[in-house]
């Protein structure tokens with residue numbers, strides 16, 4: 001224990017920002033520093049963490065809202081953290097089963113992908 005006022009931890013001026021994830025429901029916060037070394041800044045690690053957290057606790061951490069693709073006819077459904085894979089899943093399921101699939105976006109209106117849709121005519 002020193003009371004030298006200049007002995008701020010010399011190793012703390014790390015210029016890499018460590019992504020953190022917090023969860024209000026758990027009242028906790030996590031640092032994802034060990035995940036990000038070879039990845040895009042944070043994003044992938046956070047996705048991975050969010051999916052994991054949901055698997056363990058049944059909810060997503062703060063700031064993470066999934067895209068939900070849910071079949072209207074059968075119990076099939078998936079959750080995704082990005083729009084692209086959610087739409088792809090919906091289209092694939094619709095095409096294979098002839099079931100309409102509802103896509104619940106994190107914000108905005110739900111959307112239904114009907115069988116036969118999705119030939120990319122806007």
Ligand SMILES: [Zn+2]
Pocket residue numbers: 023024025026027053057059060061
């Ligand atoms: Zn939580």
Ligand SMILES: [Zn+2]
Pocket residue numbers: 071072073074075076093097099
């Ligand atoms: Zn279905």
